[in-house]
Amino acid sequence: MASALESAFTWKLYQNIAKSPGNILLSPHSVCSALMLACLGARGDTAAQIAATLGLPGTDPAAWHRQFSDMCEQLKGTESDSGVLIAIANKLFARLDIKVINNYSSEATKLYSSGTEPMDFASKPDESRIAINQWVEEQTSEKIKDLLQAGTINGATAMVLANAIYFKGKWDKPFDVSETKSMDFYTTATNKVKADMMRKKFDLRYISDDSLGLSAVEIPYQNQTMSMVIIRPNDVDGLSFIEGTLQSDALHDLISRLLREMKMKVDLGLPKFTFTKASDLSRVLPQMGITDLFDPEKVNLSAMTSSGNHAISNVIHKSFIEVNEEGTEAAAATAMISRMMMMPTGEATFICDRPFLFFIVKPETNSVLFVGRFSSP
Incomplete structure (x- = not known):
C-alpha cells in the first residue's frame, strides 16, 4: 500500500x-x-x-x-x-x-x-x-x-x-535556548513581524531546486526514526504559487530526493511556534x-x-x-x-523567515503524520 x-x-x-x-x-x-x-x-x-x-x-x-x-x-x-x-x-x-x-x-x-x-x-x-x-x-x-x-x-x-x-x-540535536533570538519574519514581501527564531549550524540533508523555486531541509528527531521536512520558497511571496502548482508526484519526488541526500553543514533558523x-x-x-x-x-x-x-x-x-x-x-x-437517514555541496543557510510548509514524516516509509503551513507567528 x-x-x-x-x-x-x-x-x-x-x-x-x-x-x-x-x-x-x-x-x-x-x-x-x-x-x-x-x-x-x-x-x-x-x-x-x-x-x-x-x-x-x-x-x-x-x-x-x-x-x-x-x-x-x-x-x-x-x-x-x-x-x-x-x-x-x-x-x-x-x-x-x-x-x-x-x-x-x-x-x-x-x-x-x-x-x-x-x-x-x-x-x-x-x-x-x-x-x-x-x-x-x-x-x-x-x-x-x-x-x-x-x-x-x-x-x-x-x-x-x-x-x-x-x-x-x-530533536536528534536540540537547539540551544540561549541562541534563540527575536528576528524579522516576513508574512509578505512588504510586511514583517517579530518571531522567536531558533538557530543552529549542523549537518542536515538539504536540497535546492530553482526550477520549483524552493529549497528543503530534513530535521531528524532522536534516533532518526521520524523527521520534520521543511519546504521554504525562494521568494518571500512564493508559497502560494508552490501550493497551487506543485503536483503530488513532484512533491513525493522532492521529499524522496531530500531523504536520499548526503548531509551537509546547514545554518538553520527555525521559528518557535x-x-x-x-x-x-x-x-x-x-x-x-x-x-x-x-x-x-x-x-x-x-x-x-x-x-x-x-x-x-x-x-x-x-x-x-x-x-x-x-x-x-x-x-x-x-x-x-x-x-439517521433513511544536491548542493559545502554549506547552506536555511532561515525560515517567511511562510513555509512542514511535514512530520517517517523516512523509512514516507508516511506523513502531519502537514502544515506556518505563515505568521
Whole structure:
C-alpha cells in the first residue's frame, strides 16, 4: 500500500484546506484512519470511492486493511526506545439502538484496535458529546479539546467514527535556548513581524531546486526514526504559487530526493511556534471524490450496521502543534458523524523567515503524520 505521502491524497487534502488563509495544520494519517474505518464497513460504490480517493492499490479490500494496519503498527513507538512517542487510537461510538455487525466489530478491533461503545445519543446527546471529547483529550494528552462543539450531537446522531493521534519527538540535536533570538519574519514581501527564531549550524540533508523555486531541509528527531521536512520558497511571496502548482508526484519526488541526500553543514533558523487548527472536511471530501458516503440515498455501510443506511453528515478535524528548542509535540483528531437517514555541496543557510510548509514524516516509509503551513507567528 502506498503511504499517505506516496498517494495523491495527502497533498490534495492539504491543497483544499490551504485555500483558507493563515496557519494550516492537519494529520492526513488521522483522516485516513477514520476513512479506513468507514471503508471497512462500506460496500459497493461507497467503498470504491473511498479506495480511489485514498489511492488504495488493487481490488482486494482485505489487503488494503492489512497493509494500512501494518503501517499503523510501524508508526507507533515509545520515548524509551526511540526518542519518539506516537499513539494512535480509534473508536466507534454507536447509538443504543444501532446494531453494529459482529464481524465489523471484530475486524475493527483486530486491524485498528477500535472498540465499539454504545451511547445514548437520543436522550443524552450533550452528555454523549462530552464523553467523546473526553476520550479524544485522553488519547491526545489533552492537546485536542472540545473536538465536538455544542449541538454537534443530537437525537438524530447514529454513529461517530473517531480517530486520535498524538506525537512527541525530541530533536536528534536540540537547539540551544540561549541562541534563540527575536528576528524579522516576513508574512509578505512588504510586511514583517517579530518571531522567536531558533538557530543552529549542523549537518542536515538539504536540497535546492530553482526550477520549483524552493529549497528543503530534513530535521531528524532522536534516533532518526521520524523527521520534520521543511519546504521554504525562494521568494518571500512564493508559497502560494508552490501550493497551487506543485503536483503530488513532484512533491513525493522532492521529499524522496531530500531523504536520499548526503548531509551537509546547514545554518538553520527555525521559528518557535504553537497553534491549533480546526477544519470541517464535510465539503472537502466530496469534492475529492467521496460522495456516496454523504448521500443518504446512495451510502452503503451494510457491512458495518444492519440498522439501515446512515450517511455521514459531518467530518470534523482538529490538530495542534508546538515546535520549540527541545522538539515537537503534535496531536490531531478526526470525527465522522452519521445521522439517521433513511544536491548542493559545502554549506547552506536555511532561515525560515517567511511562510513555509512542514511535514512530520517517517523516512523509512514516507508516511506523513502531519502537514502544515506556518505563515505568521
